[in-house]
Amino acid sequence: MSRVHGRLTLLTEILGLLERGDSVALHGPSGVGKSALLDLIEDRCRSDRGAVSLRAGGAVDEHALPFAALRDLMAQLPAELVEALPDRVRARVAAGLVGLAVTDELRSDLAAGFHAVLDSWSREQPVLLLLDDVQWLDAESSRVVGYARRRLRGRVSVAVTTGVGDNAEIDVSGLCHVEVAPLGADDMVDLLCAHGLRAEVAHTIYVESGGIPALALALAGALGTTPSLLGRPTPLPTSLERVLRDRFLAQPDDVRDTLRTAALLHRPTLRHLERAGRLEGGEHLRRAQLAGLVTRADDTVRFAPTMLRAVVVETIPAAERSALHLDLARVAVTPGEQLRHRALADPRPDADLARALGAAAHEVATGGGRELAAELYLLAADRAPCDLAGERTEWLVTAVETAAPGNHVDLLHRGITEVLERPGSRAQAVRVRLAIPELAGSGPAVLDEVLTAALADARDDDRLVAMVLLQRARMALMESRPAEAARSAERAVSLLEASGDTGDLAVALTLLAVSRRWLGLPHADHLHRAVALGVPTPTGYVHTSPDYMAARFAFYDDRLDEAWEGFQRLLAHVERAPGMDQVHVLRCLVEVGARAGRCRETTAYAERAVRVGEELGLSAHTGWFIAAQAEIVGGDLLRARTLAARGAAAADEGRDNRYLQRHLVLLGQALLRSGDAGGARDALTRIRDLEREHGIADPTINRWQADLVSALVLLGRLDDAEATLVAARHVLDARPGTDGVAATLDRAEAELLIARGDLPGAEVVLDRSAKVCADLGMRVDVGRSLVTRSHLERRRRRVAAARSALERADAVFSALHAGSWVAQVRGETTPDRPVVPDGLLDQLTPSEARVAHEVAAGASNREIAERTYVSVKTVEATLTRVYRKLGVRSRTQLATLLGPSVGPSAGPSAGAAAT
Numbered sequence: 001m002s003r004v005h006g007r008l009t010l011l012t013e014i015l016g017l018l019e020r021g022d023s024v025a026l027h028g029p030s031g032v033g034k035s036a037l038l039d040l041i042e043d044r045c046r047s048d049r050g051a052v053s054l055r056a057g058g059a060v061d062e063h064a065l066p067f068a069a070l071r072d073l074m075a076q077l078p079a080e081l082v083e084a085l086p087d088r089v090r091a092r093v094a095a096g097l098v099g100l101a102v103t104d105e106l107r108s109d110l111a112a113g114f115h116a117v118l119d120s121w122s123r124e125q126p127v128l129l130l131l132d133d134v135q136w137l138d139a140e141s142s143r144v145v146g147y148a149r150r151r152l153r154g155r156v157s158v159a160v161t162t163g164v165g166d167n168a169e170i171d172v173s174g175l176c177h178v179e180v181a182p183l184g185a186d187d188m189v190d191l192l193c194a195h196g197l198r199a200e201v202a203h204t205i206y207v208e209s210g211g212i213p214a215l216a217l218a219l220a221g222a223l224g225t226t227p228s229l230l231g232r233p234t235p236l237p238t239s240l241e242r243v244l245r246d247r248f249l250a251q252p253d254d255v256r257d258t259l260r261t262a263a264l265l266h267r268p269t270l271r272h273l274e275r276a277g278r279l280e281g282g283e284h285l286r287r288a289q290l291a292g293l294v295t296r297a298d299d300t301v302r303f304a305p306t307m308l309r310a311v312v313v314e315t316i317p318a319a320e321r322s323a324l325h326l327d328l329a330r331v332a333v334t335p336g337e338q339l340r341h342r343a344l345a346d347p348r349p350d351a352d353l354a355r356a357l358g359a360a361a362h363e364v365a366t367g368g369g370r371e372l373a374a375e376l377y378l379l380a381a382d383r384a385p386c387d388l389a390g391e392r393t394e395w396l397v398t399a400v401e402t403a404a405p406g407n408h409v410d411l412l413h414r415g416i417t418e419v420l421e422r423p424g425s426r427a428q429a430v431r432v433r434l435a436i437p438e439l440a441g442s443g444p445a446v447l448d449e450v451l452t453a454a455l456a457d458a459r460d461d462d463r464l465v466a467m468v469l470l471q472r473a474r475m476a477l478m479e480s481r482p483a484e485a486a487r488s489a490e491r492a493v494s495l496l497e498a499s500g501d502t503g504d505l506a507v508a509l510t511l512l513a514v515s516r517r518w519l520g521l522p523h524a525d526h527l528h529r530a531v532a533l534g535v536p537t538p539t540g541y542v543h544t545s546p547d548y549m550a551a552r553f554a555f556y557d558d559r560l561d562e563a564w565e566g567f568q569r570l571l572a573h574v575e576r577a578p579g580m581d582q583v584h585v586l587r588c589l590v591e592v593g594a595r596a597g598r599c600r601e602t603t604a605y606a607e608r609a610v611r612v613g614e615e616l617g618l619s620a621h622t623g624w625f626i627a628a629q630a631e632i633v634g635g636d637l638l639r640a641r642t643l644a645a646r647g648a649a650a651a652d653e654g655r656d657n658r659y660l661q662r663h664l665v666l667l668g669q670a671l672l673r674s675g676d677a678g679g680a681r682d683a684l685t686r687i688r689d690l691e692r693e694h695g696i697a698d699p700t701i702n703r704w705q706a707d708l709v710s711a712l713v714l715l716g717r718l719d720d721a722e723a724t725l726v727a728a729r730h731v732l733d734a735r736p737g738t739d740g741v742a743a744t745l746d747r748a749e750a751e752l753l754i755a756r757g758d759l760p761g762a763e764v765v766l767d768r769s770a771k772v773c774a775d776l777g778m779r780v781d782v783g784r785s786l787v788t789r790s791h792l793e794r795r796r797r798r799v800a801a802a803r804s805a806l807e808r809a810d811a812v813f814s815a816l817h818a819g820s821w822v823a824q825v826r827g828e829t830t831p832d833r834p835v836v837p838d839g840l841l842d843q844l845t846p847s848e849a850r851v852a853h854e855v856a857a858g859a860s861n862r863e864i865a866e867r868t869y870v871s872v873k874t875v876e877a878t879l880t881r882v883y884r885k886l887g888v889r890s891r892t893q894l895a896t897l898l899g900p901s902v903g904p905s906a907g908p909s910a911g912a913a914a915t
Contacts, residue, residue: 005194006187007033010180011040014159017176018045018128021154025134026161028180030292031214034161037180038130041159051126051157058136067097069131069141070110081117089113102140111147118148122155131160150174163290182211182295185610186639189646192220200650203620210295210304218243219305244311251291256315258284259293263312264324264344266337266372268301275331297611322346336364336372340379349385357383358395361402368539368576370406374399378414393424397431404435405540406579407616412436429457430464434471447475466495466504473511474544480657480694482518489515506535510546517553520697520735527553542574543584552588556700557737558776560596567592583613587626597779597816599634606630621650621659628666633780637820641670648683657694661687661702668707673824677714678868684708699731699741706744713751715868716847716878721752743772744781750788754795755846762792783812783821790828803829843885851878852886855894 014037017024026034038055045051056072074082074093082093089109092100100106121127129149131137137145149158158175183191185206191213192202197220209216218240248256258278262268262285265276273281285301288294295304303309316324322345329341339360343353361376377399384392400415412435419432433454437447451472458464469492476485489512496505509530516523530546537545551566567588574581586609593602607630610623624647631640648663664683672680684704691702699705705728712721728745732738746769753762770785772778786809793802806829813821844852847868854864861875868875888894 005191006183007037007040010178011037011044014041014178015044015048017178018157018159019049021157023149023153023158023175024160025175025177026159026180027177029182029212029290030163031212032180032182032292033213034163034180035132036213038132038159038161042128042130045126045128045157049126051128052121053128053130055130055132056137056141057132058134058138060136063136063138065138066100066102066140067110067144068138070114070144071097073129073141073145074114077117078121081120084120085113085116107140107143111144114144115148115151118152118156122152127156129156129158131158133163134160135162183213183216184211186642188213188216192216195220198650198653199646200620200654203623204617207614207617208305208307210292210302212292212304215292215304241307241311244305244308245315247291248293248308248312248315251288251293254280255284255287255291259288259312260316261324261328262294262301263303263309264316264321264328264341266340266375269299270301271299272333273301275333276328277331334364336360336369336376340372340376343379343383347382350383351385351388354380354384354388354391354395358391361395361398365402365539370402370540370579371408371411374403374406374408374411374415377402378411378418381418389422390424393419393422393428397424397428400432401435402540405581407618409617426457426459426461427464430454430467433457434467437471437475451475462495463499463501463504466492466499466501466508469495470504470508470511473508473515477511477514477518478658479655480661480690480696482515483695485515486512486519486521502533503535506530506533506546507541507544509533510544510549514549514552517556518696518698518701520731537573539574539576540579540581542570542581548585548588553737555588555592555595556698558595558700558740558778559737560592560777563592564589564596564598579616580618583609583616583618583622583626586612587622587629590626590629594629594633595780596777597633597783597818599630599817599819602630603634619650619654619656619659621647621654621656621663624650625659625662625666628663628670632666632670632820633818634816635819637670637673637824640666640820641674644670657690661690664690665702665704665707668704668711672707672711672714673820677711678870680711681708681715684711697731699728699735700738703741703744705741706748709745709748710751713748713755714846714850715870716755716845718752718755718845721748725749725752739772740776740778740781743769743776743778746772747781747785747788750792754788754792757795759792759796766792779812779816780818780821783809783816783818783825786812787825787828844882848878848882848885851875852882852894855879855882 014024014026018041026037028034042053042055046053054073054076056069058069062068074097082090085093086109089112092106092110093113097110118127118129129145131145134142149156153174160175183206185203188206188209188211189199189202192205193199195217197205202220205216205219208219248259251259258273258281261273261276261278265272270281270285273285278284285294285296289296293304293308295302303312313321325341325345329338329345332338332341339353339357343357357376357380361373361380364376365373377395381392381395381399384395396415396418400412400419403409403411403415416432416436419428423429433450436450451468454471455465455468458468469488473485473488473492476482476488489508492508493505493512496508507530509526513523513526513530516526527546527549531550533546535546537547542548547566548570551563551570554560554563554566567585570585571582571589574585586605589605590602590609593599593605606626609626613620613623613626624643628640628643628647631637631643644663644667648660648667651657651660651663664687668680668683668687671677671683684707687702687704688708691697696702705724709721709725709728712718712724725745725748729742732742732745746765750762750766750769753759753765766785766788770782770789773781773785786805790802790805790809793799793805806825810822810825810829813825850868851864854867859867861872861879864875865872882888882894886894
């Protein structure tokens, strides 16, 4: 069934067209799975409709052979139908349609005969005609098949696939044209995981393949499943390199020439290609895209996979490549790109060119072009003669520092290799080592080794030691080790204060403030000092700047407008320098927007962040968290749950404790809202345990407390829920900026009080929660309070008031475009929602009510245990209590009492899950 991954909707659409008598032509890039779809169509039409099928395909080598495809089709026809043909037609078919002079009479006879056979056959059962790669179908077969197809429309269904070819005689008129697009990220990851790959690796292959399944599977087989140390690029297997080379060389000359030009450009676009004289570049790129060689996002051209670019460059002879670079230098858009082409055109040392490259690299880096700047620094080092040895080493070191924050792995490793061959000063060695942790995907063990070596290089140089300590503090925070981060940051502050280095002091104070906040210690003064220093933040390091953390603290404190404005300002800054900073800021905007109810903007920012992350090759679980955060409020709850579960597993495997906690928060929320209270409890208690293990004491960081209380209420563990609530409130005491967390706890307490029957008490805390949420601008939580209020009113048996609360919640969520919440609320208000007799379930706990509803719906004890994540014995004990409280003795009596329409989604359990 792996062939169905991501194609079920498309397959259903195609089958619907065929069912109503239409025929279809499937279009799409080579390798996208059109032939696999024909297999699925054939299987389903046979099983669902009892159809018989004929199948043939075109081939480049058989394009000029008359009747090649018709010969294959005739061979599949029932012998008795062929026997009924006129003698002269039957004789030609029996001879295999070989060695015949093609005449009008022959064409007419074969067309009439093929039509007659299909006409007779289709009177007995549906007939399906499947043609693969019709662009290479021989012209004579095409004419004969087309004649029968047009005359038997509605009785003989036709499905064809088309690709890149030059057969102008093929007739696909009258067919419904269906586009088979590349697979999306989720579907591709599912497909590759079904083949045994880890989700992170599968996502990387998705990005490389452009969503083309055939290429993705080839990459999976060729590259294996284990990423190498520090993200080092895996050498291209010879077999795959040969396949990619053959695919490229199979293209027409003009398409190959355009792709060669594109491969030499820094970031090729159609505009650049046209400036370079490739006036038909748009058409050439279209053909290359259909051949599965490139993908296009906006105007940017990307080779698929990216390694194909190097393969294409290698097909260009050295002298021709040099001439092309000189031509491209004359039409370059910027001075930096012009110098790049000049340097690549001539590899000989040139002091003047080297200095010009170094100066251009600095200017480009200042403007935010990290990738081009790093390459220019490397080219400056390559073109430097021996008398520029000092400048050469500095250019290499700066190349490494420039490439790392943008996650440009190839450039970084080229620089590191060169530096290690000719090491420079101690300071330069430390700078190179400190750049490595900025690279995405570096494991904790590797980073510890790198930073230990950097500290040894720093020796007794206080400033260098402080720089190493700052990087240690950053890494410790990324791994959720705030105590270690605080120690490193505090020592760095002391060293930098003594040296008078205000630039790095601002960063040190910021890191110290963050780590102390996580530990629950006073921290505000440190951040205020850092902000007051007013030090400009270099591109690539915005996510450790005082302004970034000030906006982050505003988010933690639910000063949402302040946080939103702060991150908006930072976004304008980081957009000039695409890199990890951009993903950090976009992620923060998604988190703030999700809490503030800016759902449309949240979705848009999440899409941007995921796109940038894929371009930079960042760890997939980073993008999954951002996407899940947007989905859980404004999109699809099931997708949010899938992404969060996938991300938690990947982060756990990669020992990324910070993102593990983030994913577990979303997973707990998604499971809770899906009705899986047991799964939610497990996810949320794991966060609690991680926080205790790492000493995280600030309740505003992860915000799992209220949802854990709700999950425990759903499970009927009311005493545990109360204990969790008391512990959470104790942590909030005497802590500023926790009003938002307290409001969510009020809502959870209302659910607990409803379950215990204290309805007046529930109303008091619920009113308080709603007011605080409204005052703080936590607009999604305002809607959630209304959902809980509907449960309160339902428990009071005030049906109209309960319905009114849900309608108001619907209005709030609809205005916010909070799609997942709208769907959930409307699920509670649907007309066919089960109706429970008034007051019947008031005496049951939420867990007892859920078991009662499951039994009424016909579920067995084992099925109930699996759905509620408890043992069968627990279900049996709960059911005994339900029988006693309701005065019944059997499952039949219980089902009769509750009514035949009652299902497992009714009652307090579903209501609590909605909060």
